[in-house]
Amino acid sequence: MVDNTLGLVCPVCNSSSFLLKYEATYVYSYVIDSDAPGLNNTERFFTFLYDDREQTATKQFLECTSCGATYLCCFNQWDHNIGVKDLQDAIYSNCNLE
Secondary structure, three states: OEEOOOOOOOOOOOOOEEEEEEEEEEEEEOOOOOOOOOOOOOOOOOOOOOOEEEEEEEEEEEEEOOOOOEEEOOOOOOOOOOOHHHHHHHHHHHOOOO
């Protein structure tokens, strides 16, 4: 969490403290074999040694750290062309999602 100096303002509480959050849901698959579930696991099962992973859902949003208001945004690639205007537009385009 960082108090920004960019000029972003929450329309609900007028705070300028935000987090950009990325939420993702994955389905992990493990081949059932003779020693442990998953071809990459031997003798013990470690969930991080999966055979396949499929992303089933994603959500990106700004969250005001003062009041908890959330605002959808979509940034597939963060670069220097994304700035305050883009973030503030995301806030005002969908207002509070709660």
